[in-house]
Amino acid sequence: MFSGRDLRSDFPVLHQQVNGKPLVYLDNAATAQKPRPVIDALIHFYERDNSNVHRGLHALSMRATQAYEGARTRVARFVNAADPAEIIFTRGTTESINLVARGLGGRLQAGDVILTTEMEHHSNLVPWQQLARATGATLRYVPVLGNDAEGGLDLAALDTLLTPQVKVFAFTHISNTLGTINPAAHLCARARAVGAVTVIDAAQSIGHGPFDVRDLGADFVAFSGHKMCGPTGIGVLYGRRSLLDALAPDETGGGMVVSVDYAGARWKPSPERFEAGTPNVADAIALGAACDYLDQVGRDAIARHDQALGKLAFEKLSALPGIRVLGPRGERSGLVSFAFADVHAHDVVTFADEDGIALRGGHHCNQPLMRKLGLASTTRASFYLYNTEEEIDQLVTSLRRILKFFGAGM
Amino acid sequence: MSADLTELYQQVILDHNKRPRNRGKLPTATRVAHGDNPTCGDQCSVYLRLDGDRIAEITFDGSGCAISQAAASLMTTQVKGRTAAEVQGLYDEFHRIVTTGEAPEEISDLAAFAGVHAFPARIKCATLGWHATLNALKGDAAPATTETHLD
Numbered sequence: 417m418f419s420g421r422d423l424r425s426d427f428p429v430l431h432q433q434v435n436g437k438p439l440v441y442l443d444n445a446a447t448a449q450k451p452r453p454v455i456d457a458l459i460h461f462y463e464r465d466n467s468n469v470h471r472g473l474h475a476l477s478m479r480a481t482q483a484y485e486g487a488r489t490r491v492a493r494f495v496n497a498a499d500p501a502e503i504i505f506t507r508g509t510t511e512s513i514n515l516v517a518r519g520l521g522g523r524l525q526a527g528d529v530i531l532t533t534e535m536e537h538h539s540n541l542v543p544w545q546q547l548a549r550a551t552g553a554t555l556r557y558v559p560v561l562g563n564d565a566e567g568g569l570d571l572a573a574l575d576t577l578l579t580p581q582v583k584v585f586a587f588t589h590i591s592n593t594l595g596t597i598n599p600a601a602h603l604c605a606r607a608r609a610v611g612a613v614t615v616i617d618a619a620q621s622i623g624h625g626p627f628d629v630r631d632l633g634a635d636f637v638a639f640s641g642h643k644m645c646g647p648t649g650i651g652v653l654y655g656r657r658s659l660l661d662a663l664a665p666d667e668t669g670g671g672m673v674v675s676v677d678y679a680g681a682r683w684k685p686s687p688e689r690f691e692a693g694t695p696n697v698a699d700a701i702a703l704g705a706a707c708d709y710l711d712q713v714g715r716d717a718i719a720r721h722d723q724a725l726g727k728l729a730f731e732k733l734s735a736l737p738g739i740r741v742l743g744p745r746g747e748r749s750g751l752v753s754f755a756f757a758d759v760h761a762h763d764v765v766t767f768a769d770e771d772g773i774a775l776r777g778g779h780h781c782n783q784p785l786m787r788k789l790g791l792a793s794t795t796r797a798s799f800y801l802y803n804t805e806e807e808i809d810q811l812v813t814s815l816r817r818i819l820k821f822f823g824a825g826m
Numbered sequence: 827m828s829a830d831l832t833e834l835y836q837q838v839i840l841d842h843n844k845r846p847r848n849r850g851k852l853p854t855a856t857r858v859a860h861g862d863n864p865t866c867g868d869q870c871s872v873y874l875r876l877d878g879d880r881i882a883e884i885t886f887d888g889s890g891c892a893i894s895q896a897a898a899s900l901m902t903t904q905v906k907g908r909t910a911a912e913v914q915g916l917y918d919e920f921h922r923i924v925t926t927g928e929a930p931e932e933i934s935d936l937a938a939f940a941g942v943h944a945f946p947a948r949i950k951c952a953t954l955g956w957h958a959t960l961n962a963l964k965g966d967a968a969p970a971t972t973e974t975h976l977d
Contacts, residue, residue, distance in 0.1 A: 435828065762866055762891035763835075766945065770831050779867040786867065792889040793867045821827075821835070822892070823844070 417717050420804040426451040427802055437772030440807045445592050445751045445798035446776055447642045457705035461698045469697050484697045487704030491652055494707040496628040499657055504690045505700050508651035509619040510539040512638030515653055516615055517543040519663035526552030529581045533558040533569055535591045538781040540617040544586055567594040567743035574606050582612040590620035593782045594743035595751045604633040619643055625719030629654055646706035650699035660686035667692040718801050722750030725799040729808050751798035759822045761793040771814040833941030842896035847903050852885040861958035863950050868894050872958040879909045886955055893948050898955025900935055910963040917956045924952045
């Protein structure tokens with residue numbers, strides 16, 4: 417097991433003062449900071465290997481192609497995919513989910529059901545709403561349990577919701593608002609039993625612990641590089657090979673065709689079929705470096721570290737007056753959302769920033785869930801491998817100061 | 827506390843946040859408009875009754891940060907009895923204050939919001955209620971959203 421403090425020297429951005437105080441970065445669910453090896457991978461590529469990939473016969477192009485395809489193989493190993501061709505590089509989770517949703521469009525019709533959950537980020541909700549609208553399929557939701565007490569999915573409801581009419585079951589692995597860890601393997605197995613295709617939004621889980629697509633039994637998995645210490649602008653769609661080969665391409669153009677004549681074109685197989693145009697070579701390579709970094713630290717250890725911080729923060733924050741801490745009390749991910757009765761999230765975030773603490777306030781792209789919880793916005797603290805218990809104490813001290821200033825809950 | 831933060835959370839603002847004026851629905855309203863800030867989920871509805879071309883009564887409700895709630899509350903106290911053109915003039919003045927930090931020429935509670943200019947992300951909070959009111963005066967039923975306004 418590592419200590420968060422030991423890893424901080426790997427992250428240049430952490431060594432700065434914000435408003436005269438050492439930066440306490442607790443906005444990792446929005447984006448994670450980048451370790452030196454990831455930054456170096458970007459610099460190395462642009463200083464030494466920059467060139468366009470595929471079809472290139474000169475030295476730089478061959479190096480770039482090798483590094484780019486090497487990154488694909490690296491990511492495949494990171495999620496234990498059976499074949500690198502099951503890894504499609506995208507811009508991020510949102511593009512990955514849109515790619516599946518639009519690709520499945522031809523297979524859905526009126527009477528079919530798309531199942532998702534009440535806790536989805538807008539990125540795993542709006543594309544399915546659009547698909548339902550376009551195909552006449554019905555969108556249904558697995559309820560979130562309790563008011564906010566439990567924060568888990570109502571698994572008993574699956575008995576009635578998972579019918580043979582369900583063609584797609586899309587759900588988040590970890591809720592970005594509640595911190596709930598959903599039983600992904602169980603959900604995939606239940607979906608498979610009725611012949612539904614599963615789509616996992618792994619944005620919040622991929623960099624925070626072990627992830628094995630075959631253990632989970634997932635059909636599609638979407639995630640972003642930037643939440644797992646990689647660069648922004650690169651993400652992944654994993655798809656089981658047989659499903660990808662049957663999926664319609666979303667964008668068409670160069671690089672994804674076998675042959676073109678004036679009458680039409682034939683598609684390449686995955687992954688090229690889904691990567692029209694010049695791909696994001698540099699960021700894909702740096703994502704590979706992020707995989708190396710996380711594996712080196714140890715993903716089991718990262719999971720233990722992040723979840724321990726989440727649990728500690730949940731306990732310490734729950735002791736503050738007038739606070740409502742969302743999500744499960746027991747096992748939870750390394751993020752905690754909370755709301756004060758008398759102080760709005762944006763005022764909290766502004767005050768915490770004064771203490772050098774980076775938080776996020778708002779609806780977290782989770783408007784329907786917030787409405788269900790009867791909240792307009794919450795403040796969220798989210799942890800990663802370089803965070804420490806001391807930072808949670810600093811957060812609590814800062815929050816007490818805020819409550820005092822607003823004369824709230826005292 | 828830094829000077830910027832003290833300036834942002836002035837006593838006038840804290841007071842309006844804690845004891846908002848003219849808060850609630852207005853049963854006799856002749857105009858209603860709603861404002862949304864999609865970035866943070868802040869909402870503000872404005873209800874007003876016109877007497878001729880002047881605002882006879884105005885209330886607001888909704889939810890949001892201290893800045894947005896206080897700005898909406900203060901706004902209701904400033905626009906009562908005014909015409910649409912006068913409200914537009916006041917808004918222009920208010921907008922100048924929150925974007926430049928310069929105090930108004932005349933002594934006014936609006937000056938309490940000068941500190942907002944140091945926090946550009948909060949300008950939308952301060953102007954949400956004003957946008958809703960301007961829309962209500964125009965008879966514009968479409969919800970005001972901060973995203974379609976330049977500030």
